[in-house]
Amino acid sequence: ETGVTQSPTHLIKTRGQQVTLRCSSQSGHNTVSWYQQALGQGPQFIFQYYREEENGRGNFPPRFSGLQFPNYSSELNVNALELDDSALYLCASTLSGSNNNSPLHFGNGTRLTVT
């Protein structure tokens, strides 16, 4: 069983730039969620993708966008980076179905620093 993998592990960007983070979901999972974890905080829901469409979004502005591909991998894109975007970005995959009770499986995260 292959777990959730994220790349890169660390990234440093300048304010105003754009960034793309990548995630490969756990084998057998069809749903990917992204979370932002600021220092000293718990993960905060950004959005979720299922069947290549966004099917849920948290309280994040439109400059946070994403994609899901046919192989269920996913990207998180952030435009016009701000200093407050500095955080650990976590990808989590799960299996969505009629029961909808499969728990989240997390990757190790990407540490983004905006200077």
Add this chain to the structure above:
Amino acid sequence: AQRVTQPEKLLSVFKGAPVELKCNYSYSGSPELFWYVQYSRQRLQLLLRHISRESIKGFTADLNKGETSFHLKKPFAQEEDSAMYYCALKGSGTYKYIFGTGTRLKVLA
């Protein structure tokens, strides 16, 4: 408002002592409650969920709807229990998890 509160940032106990990590929630509806754990240099992983009603690594958690709590308990702490613990809820039929700010548990020898 939907919210998960973990009042303790840090909890230190001695090995063999009982441990209780507190979690209170605010949610209008029937949430599912979870405890996630992050050991040093490992990823965040599920510890247990209230619907399973099981004991994992000696930990248990009971959902108290009257007090809107889901405290995590273990009668005898072990050094390997030292980790960051996050309480989380998910609304039934929804996809969004709401996490607390976490409690760091340190088990002292």
